[in-house]
Amino acid sequence: VxxxxxxxxxxxxxxxxxxxxxxxxxxxxxxxxxxxxxxxxxxxxxxxxxxxxxxxxxxxxxxxxxxxxxxxxxxxxxxxxxxxxxxxxxxxxxxxxxxxxxxxxxxxxxxxxxxxxxxxxxxxxxxxxxxxxxxxxxxxxxxxxxxxxxxxxxxxxxxxTAWQPAVVDEGELVAVPHVVAGPNDYKYMGEVISKWVAMWSSGAPLDDLPKVVASNCREHDGYGLHNKPNGITWQGLDQGRAIIAAAHKTYDIRNELVSHAVSYDHKLGFEHWRADAVNRGDQTQTPLEGIGLICFNQHLQV
Incomplete structure (x- = not known):
């Protein structure tokens, strides 16, 4: 490797x-x-x-x-x-x-x-x-x-008191299904990260979400500001789809992948994204930005 x-x-x-x-x-x-x-x-x-x-x-x-x-x-x-x-x-x-x-x-x-x-x-x-x-x-x-x-x-x-950050054990990150086998995996994981970020843009084909996201995927809130138990903002493909669809209904979103990287030693990747979200009602514009850690399963789904 x-x-x-x-x-x-x-x-x-x-x-x-x-x-x-x-x-x-x-x-x-x-x-x-x-x-x-x-x-x-x-x-x-x-x-x-x-x-x-x-x-x-x-x-x-x-x-x-x-x-x-x-x-x-x-x-x-x-x-x-x-x-x-x-x-x-x-x-x-x-x-x-x-x-x-x-x-x-x-x-x-x-x-x-x-x-x-x-x-x-x-x-x-x-x-x-x-x-x-x-x-x-x-x-x-x-x-x-x-x-x-x-x-x-x-x-x-x-x-x-309204603060429940994600609790992620070190072992969850390093205990990957299989060590990445070669450069094709790295390239494909980069493509998956790009598709995942694109899913949050308005007009994205949510029917393609199962190709990108595992059925048991969950999103962790590192800052804890959503105040969800164990810092999990949503869990499962259906909840993920509903969250994204609700965002699309409320906002006109243009999401951009600024940069990403994939670990050579684990099935893990990083994302840095920026977005402009315009409220469809009052037309107020909200700039958004975030960086995150993405874990892949053995099928290279998020």
Missing amino acids: MSYRTELSEKLLKSALQYARLTGEAGRMSRTDLTTQLEPLVGTRGVTFLADHVIYPKDRTKDLGQLADSLARQHAAYEHLTYRPVVSAVNEEDGVVFSAIYYVLRNRGAVLDATEPTGRISKGFLIDKMTFDKSTGRLLSSLVARQMTLEERDSLLQDP
């Missing part, structure tokens, strides 16, 4: 994993050591951290020193007990690496509305879409979709 990766793909994956390692270990490093190891990874104009509009409302660009200081503040606020990439995938053409990272954090500094440390432990996943300069392998931007810590939940949500 490894032989299907090119030298550039390996370079980008190595950079992404090194960046994740430094993010997790920054609190145990001196500032000099941290900046020395970050320097080969950071773009000459810094790294732009893109807004997810849930936890991070605005884009922020940080140079090497600012990035090191930011990581130091993160570790002062939270002891990183675990910070581990579980699955990573590269899209060489786009210069993009996606990583799903499992974390366990213990609060040890006052953050947001808190006046003192809580000592509470937060566990969850984040997905980081990292875009690199393909010629240098340096990081240009990062878009993170991350489950909230308990302190963020208490400060950012109007009703902290």
Whole structure:
């Protein structure tokens, strides 16, 4: 399987994993050591951290020193007990690496509305879409979709009790039906991701949904904002079809696949999509964007 990766793909994956390692270990490093190891990874104009509009409302660009200081503040606020990439995938053409990272954090500094440390432990996943300069392998931007810590939940949500994020065990991600056999599988999984994203656009042929989506498919809400039990927004092909049909009835939607990548080691893929949704009633326009992790079954259905 490894032989299907090119030298550039390996370079980008190595950079992404090194960046994740430094993010997790920054609190145990001196500032000099941290900046020395970050320097080969950071773009000459810094790294732009893109807004997810849930936890991070605005884009922020940080140079090497600012990035090191930011990581130091993160570790002062939270002891990183675990910070581990579980699955990573590269899209060489786009210069993009996606990583799903499992974390366990213990609060040890006052953050947001808190006046003192809580000592509470937060566990969850984040997905980081990292875009690199393909010629240098340096990081240009990062878009993170991350489950909230308990302190963020208490400060950012109007009703902290109306919050049920998805709980996905690491084993569910790595215990795939079969290891991917070859490059044709990668290509086909990319096509399935593209078809899945296209299904959300108005006018999409929903009769084709069973070709793309497994009968037992379910969608997990990483942020927990839908407040559904276990973070499952819908389950089963019929529910999925009904949710998409309802969206089409209410909105004129144009959904675009911005980027995607497929894991070389598992039947897993990542998606980054953007959409314009125009309400068919009052014609108000709502821009939407998201990144997600897609699990395939042995038939390469979502």
